[in-house]
Amino acid sequence: DVKVTQSSRYLVKRTGEKVFLECVQDMDHENMFWYRQDPGLGLRLIYFSYDVKMKEKGDIPEGYSVSREKKERFSLILESASTNQTSMYLCASSLGTLSSYGYTFGSGTRLTVV
Amino acid sequence: QQQVKQSPQSLIVQKGGISIINCAYENTAFDYFPWYQQFPGKGPALLIAIRPDVSEKKEGRFTISFNKSAKQFSLHIMDSQPGDSATYFCAARITGTASKLTFGTGTRLQVTL
Numbered sequence: 523d524v525k526v527t528q529s530s531r532y533l534v535k536r537t538g539e540k541v542f543l544e545c546v547q548d549m550d551h552e553n554m555f556w557y558r559q560d561p562g563l564g565l566r567l568i569y570f571s572y573d574v575k576m577k578e579k580g581d582i583p584e585g586y587s588v589s590r591e592k593k594e595r596f597s598l599i600l601e602s603a604s605t606n607q608t609s610m611y612l613c614a615s616s617l618g619t620l621s622s623y624g625y626t627f628g629s630g631t632r633l634t635v636v
Numbered sequence: 637q638q639q640v641k642q643s644p645q646s647l648i649v650q651k652g653g654i655s656i657i658n659c660a661y662e663n664t665a666f667d668y669f670p671w672y673q674q675f676p677g678k679g680p681a682l683l684i685a686i687r688p689d690v691s692e693k694k695e696g697r698f699t700i701s702f703n704k705s706a707k708q709f710s711l712h713i714m715d716s717q718p719g720d721s722a723t724y725f726c727a728a729r730i731t732g733t734a735s736k737l738t739f740g741t742g743t744r745l746q747v748t749l
Contacts, residue, residue, distance in 0.1 A: 553735070553736075557739075562645070562741060563741060564642070564739045564741035565725065566739075567737075570736055612679055624682035624737075625682065627672075627679030628679050
């Protein structure tokens with residue numbers, strides 16, 4: 523089974539801090555994604571990457587950046603954390619453009635910004 | 637804008653009943669429609685998926701019905717069980733770079749005894 527591992531299950535950070543969320547997948551997937559999940563809003567795409575060093579903005583990229591230096595690792599960076607970034611963050615990976623296997627998600631990181 | 641609209645937001649069904657969750661979409665370029673199931677403390681997991689050239693797909697107790705002309709699709713859970721209690725997300729994909737998914741807002745299903 524493909525495994526997507528998010529480095530932290532829970533994080534508490536202070537307003538203004540720079541925050542790094544790490545995600546690693548172990549099945550050589552080309553695509554990786556960062557979503558945030560909020561009640562009543564579902565999953566919203568922040569950024570995605572379809573290859574090493576390649577990234578594209580999703581629907582809500584403001585206040586975030588990403589890094590993909592290696593195929594297996596995709597990092598989400600909150601440049602200056604704010605309270606409205608308190609959320610559940612989900613990383614996912616998928617196998618190429620036409621795959622019917624869908625996404626494999628990590629278990630999520632619940633970030634609280636105080 | 638919400639490209640995939642999902643309803644209801646929450647649903648309570650008795651054990652043995654049928655659970656029905658509906659989704660509607662606007663973009664006719666969507667070409668793949670998966671459903672994801674999420675248990676508390678876990679990430680969503682792919683449950684079942686359909687392509688628009690098929691009107692129905694069944695896997696065990698789970699069925700997707702797809703109406704291309706109405707731009708609607710729905711998940712039916714037959715003989716619902718307490719273990720089905722979870723949050724369900726519909727999604728839609730446009731084939732292209734990374735083929736990213738657009739998700740609905742989710743339905744929290746509770747199956748009671």
